[in-house]
Amino acid sequence: MKSLERSRADIDHLDAKMASLYTQRMATVRDIAAQKQAEGLPIRDPGREQTVLERNLARIADPDLRPGYAALLRRQMAAARAYQEKLLSRAELCVQLADSVCPIYLKDGALQDADRYLELDRRVCIVTDDGTPPEYAAALADKCAAPMIVTVPAGEGSKSVAVWTDLLQRMQYAGLTRSDCVAAVGGGVVGDLAGFAAASYLRGIDCYQIPTTLLAMADASVGGKTALNYGGVKNAVGAIRQPRAVLMDPTVLQTLPHRQLANGLAEILKMALTSDPMLFALLRQPEPPLRDILLRALNVKIAVVEQDERETGLRRVLNFGHTLGHGIEAACGGRLLHGECVGLGMLPMCAPQLRPQVEAALTGLGLPTRAEFDPEAALAAIAHDKKTDACGIRTVRVDEIGQWRLETVQLSDLRPMLRGLLPNP
Ligand code: GLY
Numbered sequence: 001m002k003s004l005e006r007s008r009a010d011i012d013h014l015d016a017k018m019a020s021l022y023t024q025r026m027a028t029v030r031d032i033a034a035q036k037q038a039e040g041l042p043i044r045d046p047g048r049e050q051t052v053l054e055r056n057l058a059r060i061a062d063p064d065l066r067p068g069y070a071a072l073l074r075r076q077m078a079a080a081r082a083y084q085e086k087l088l089s090r091a092e093l094c095v096q097l098a099d100s101v102c103p104i105y106l107k108d109g110a111l112q113d114a115d116r117y118l119e120l121d122r123r124v125c126i127v128t129d130d131g132t133p134p135e136y137a138a139a140l141a142d143k144c145a146a147p148m149i150v151t152v153p154a155g156e157g158s159k160s161v162a163v164w165t166d167l168l169q170r171m172q173y174a175g176l177t178r179s180d181c182v183a184a185v186g187g188g189v190v191g192d193l194a195g196f197a198a199a200s201y202l203r204g205i206d207c208y209q210i211p212t213t214l215l216a217m218a219d220a221s222v223g224g225k226t227a228l229n230y231g232g233v234k235n236a237v238g239a240i241r242q243p244r245a246v247l248m249d250p251t252v253l254q255t256l257p258h259r260q261l262a263n264g265l266a267e268i269l270k271m272a273l274t275s276d277p278m279l280f281a282l283l284r285q286p287e288p289p290l291r292d293i294l295l296r297a298l299n300v301k302i303a304v305v306e307q308d309e310r311e312t313g314l315r316r317v318l319n320f321g322h323t324l325g326h327g328i329e330a331a332c333g334g335r336l337l338h339g340e341c342v343g344l345g346m347l348p349m350c351a352p353q354l355r356p357q358v359e360a361a362l363t364g365l366g367l368p369t370r371a372e373f374d375p376e377a378a379l380a381a382i383a384h385d386k387k388t389d390a391c392g393i394r395t396v397r398v399d400e401i402g403q404w405r406l407e408t409v410q411l412s413d414l415r416p417m418l419r420g421l422l423p424n425p
Contacts, residue, residue, distance in 0.1 A: 025076070026083060033084040042119055043084045044101075049077050074099040090117060092295070095222060095302050097242065097309055104222065104246045104298065106291075111136060111210070111249040115143040118208050118245055122146065123180035125171050127194035129154040132186040136212055136252065140185055148174050152193065155334075159192050159229045161237075167197045181206035181244070187213040188220035188338070192238070195226030199241040206244040212252045214264025214290075215339055218271070218297045219318070221246050223305040233384050234326055240310060250291060259337065262366035266339030268293055269361060270320050270346060271300040277402040283361060317404055320396040321346030323382060324417060330381035332373040343367040348417035351399040375418035383411055 002010070036043060053073055060069050081101040085091040091103030105117045114120060124144040128137040131154030141147035150170055152158040171182070182205065184194035191209050198207035209221035227238030253261065265283070272279035279296040282288055301318070308314035325345030329338060336344075343362050347369065350358050359369045382393065392408040399405070419425050 022076075026080070029080045029083055030087060033087045036084070037088055043081055043088070052077065071098060091245075093298055093302060095224075095242065095305055097306065100242045102222075102224075102242045102245060104248065104302075106248045106250065106294070106298075108251050109249060110247050111139050111252065113143075114140050114210070114247060117247055118183070119181070119206075120144040123148070123174065123176050125150060125167075125174065125176060125180070125182045125194075125197075126185055127152065127167065127182060127190055127197070128185040129158060129187075129190050131155070132190070132212055133252075133255070136210075137185045140183060140210065152190070154189070156189060156229060156234075158189055159227065159235075161228060161230060164193060164197055164200075164228055167193065168201055171197065171201055176201065176205065178202050178205055181208060183208040183210055184221075185210045185212060187211065187216045191216055191220050192225070192227045192235075195224075195241065195243065196228055196238055199226050199239040204241060207241070209243040209246045211246070211248060213256060214253055214261050214294070215267055216264075217248045217250075217253075218264050218294055219267040219301060221248075222298060222301050223315075223318075224309065234330070242309075248294075250294070253290065258366060263337040263339035265293075265365045266321075266343040266346075266362075266367055268297040269365065269367075270318070270342060271297045273346065273350065273358065273398050273401055274317050274320050274396065274404040275300045275304075275402060280361070280401050284364065286364075288365075316394065316406060317396055320398065320404065321349060323385065323393055323395050324348065324378070324414065324421075326385060327378035327382040327414075327418065328371065328373050328421070331375070331377035332371065336368070336371060336373075340368055340371075344369070344371055344421050346398075348420055349395060349397050351397070354398065354401070357401075370421060370423045372423060373418075373421075375415060375422070378418050379411060379415060382414060 053070060056073055057066055057070055060066050075098045078096055078099060078101045082094045082096045085094055085101070085103045090105060092106040093104040095102040095104070110117060120143050123146045126137045126140055126147055126149045128149065129152050137149050141149055150167055152163050182194050182198035184191045184207065191211060195207050195209065198205050211217045211221040224240045224242040225238065226241060227235035230236040268279070269283055272283055276296055279293060282293050282296065304315055304318060321342040322345060325342035328344055329336065329341040347355060347358055362369050392410050395407050395409055396404050397407050
């Protein structure tokens with residue numbers, strides 16, 4: 001048997017060879033990108049990827065090594081796709097996971113030009129709601145070979161089993177096959193509903209997220225979370241399945257009411273407080289530069305999702321403010337928007353010395369720092385929450401801007417925090 005040192009030297013040598021081969025492989029990928037661009041071909045070619053996978057796996061004699069090698073190959077192909085997207089500079093950003101790449105196109109006017117970015121020469125079930133200007137879904141439909149538009153009522157009520165079932169029925173009736181797709185045009189509710197329909201129909205078909213609110217752009221449309229509310233519990237049923245792509249057209253934000261913009265800014269403030277002091281500084285400017293802050297927030301979100309897609313650890317940071325926020329949202333009977341509740345929910349989770357700065361930031365962004373709601377109703381909703389278990393409730397705390405930690409608390413610990421948010425605590 002070789003000595004450990006010798007074996008490690010061999011590994012180093014093989015790694016160096018692999019690095020060199022990887023560089024060569026990516027140089028070829030660059031040529032392929034140029035050819036695809038010249039011929040107008042899509043970057044992703046599932047048939048070709050399957051062939052590469054099968055042919056290479058057949059080269060591995062030891063069956064114990066095949067699953068690991070398959071994962072490596074998938075990761076390599078995903079990296080190649082991401083590299084092509086970047087080279088063709090169509091995607092601003094990308095969520096790159098072991099077996100998927102989700103390009104994020106953030107372009108003014110992208111909605112009018114959607115077929116440049118998305119594969120629309122198939123049946124496309126466009127899901128939107130009656131709170132979203134209908135011209136957005138119509139603009140997308142205009143670019144699709146075989147579109148259908150399903151408009152659901154605006155609001156959380158559409159994240160229900162009944163609306164989801166109805167949507168699946170329509171997809172089935174229209175004859176959508178595995179190679180067809182769903183496109184969500186609207187805010188977070190539409191994204192969750194359409195995303196879950198796409199994840200569950202025929203065991204999963206492609207989904208494009210086309211968020212038209214700041215909240216959905218900065219957070220909900222990226223990362224693959226999809227959900228329905230069930231049994232009185234928010235997001236109780238769902239799946240994590242990455243969209244094929246996310247298309248954001250910031251021009252749609254120009255007509256978004258100020259309150260809706262502030263709603264999205266709350267989620268961006270969440271990213272700033274937990275992960276990005278520079279983003280916090282941008283948010284404190286009198287007129288925060290929307291595109292810059294959106295890009296920074298997306299970079300935080302992508303980094304988190306790429307490291308912890310299944311929310312086993314790091315991704316919990318994105319729940320900052322949401323434990324109390326969801327409770328307040330349930331208790332205030334629809335008077336407050338999601339972002340407004342999350343903004344409130346973040347305040348008591350910040351260290352006392354930080355709170356004046358956070359209050360000032362919330363006020364500056366047009367978000368409330370106090371609200372009228374029943375703290376006991378909020379506690380009851382939190383007790384139902386899926387993040388609550390026998391050991392307590394996992395919460396995210398921020399002691400310094402850009403630094404966060406997890407803390408498990410008991411339900412009763414949240415009572416004074418909630419009361420502190422009332423107009424007259
Ligand atoms: N919106 C929280 C998450 O994506 O994990």
